[in-house]
Amino acid sequence: MRILIVEDDELLGDGLKVGLEMNGFTADLATSVAEGDAALRAGGFAAIALDIMLPDGSGQELLRDMRRRGDATPVLMLTALDSVRDRIEGLDGGADDYLGKPFDLEELGARLRALIRRANGRQKMLLEFGGVTLDPSRMEAGRDGEMLRLSRREFTILNALMEHPGAILSRGQLEDQLYGFQEGVESNAVEVHIHHLRAKFGNRFIETVRGVGYRLRESS
Numbered sequence: 001m002r003i004l005i006v007e008d009d010e011l012l013g014d015g016l017k018v019g020l021e022m023n024g025f026t027a028d029l030a031t032s033v034a035e036g037d038a039a040l041r042a043g044g045f046a047a048i049a050l051d052i053m054l055p056d057g058s059g060q061e062l063l064r065d066m067r068r069r070g071d072a073t074p075v076l077m078l079t080a081l082d083s084v085r086d087r088i089e090g091l092d093g094g095a096d097d098y099l100g101k102p103f104d105l106e107e108l109g110a111r112l113r114a115l116i117r118r119a120n121g122r123q124k125m126l127l128e129f130g131g132v133t134l135d136p137s138r139m140e141a142g143r144d145g146e147m148l149r150l151s152r153r154e155f156t157i158l159n160a161l162m163e164h165p166g167a168i169l170s171r172g173q174l175e176d177q178l179y180g181f182q183e184g185v186e187s188n189a190v191e192v193h194i195h196h197l198r199a200k201f202g203n204r205f206i207e208t209v210r211g212v213g214y215r216l217r218e219s220s
Helices: 010-022 033-042 059-068 084-092 105-119 152-163 171-178 189-201
Strands: 002-006 026-030 047-051 075-079 097-100 127-129 132-135 140-143 146-149 206-209 213-216
Touching (some): 033 059, 047 059, 084 097, 152 189, 152 213
Antiparallel strands (some): 140 146
């Protein structure tokens, strides 16, 4: 689950990035309206945590522009402004949720997961496919009620595949979920993490479609 954070406070932004990554997200950080707009136009984000007060304008402007061009990515507004009028303006401007500063990182993660579920048309928190259950809130997955803790990148790959059951995801698509735009891509990272997942859930659970990518496979 790749998240864009648009926040100009360097200390807070770095803290949000680290905190969200510890909770299973891949996070990119933009510090202005211009940087946020460029990142959004590149695409690939499951949700956005957007501050209102930015050095080159308002997060409200960025929100209105993205909605005007048809970008439906879920937006969670982050702001120290806490009046009813500010909340109404944000929500009427196209925001999906609103969280006032200061806030708890676990609540931020839970709200983002809820927005992503709704955007994907899901009501249940747990993902299930082929006898495997994934709990995004705990970064755990397992069969028959026995849950195993996953590394962040194992979780990211499995979550991406289980969000699109039966669909083939290319190596590039999975790399986009694993790495932010400021990170270098390790050449064989996808293969290594899929190998680890197969060791936990069976060699046949994740199928390699030669020359195309990977998909989940129902137990036979």
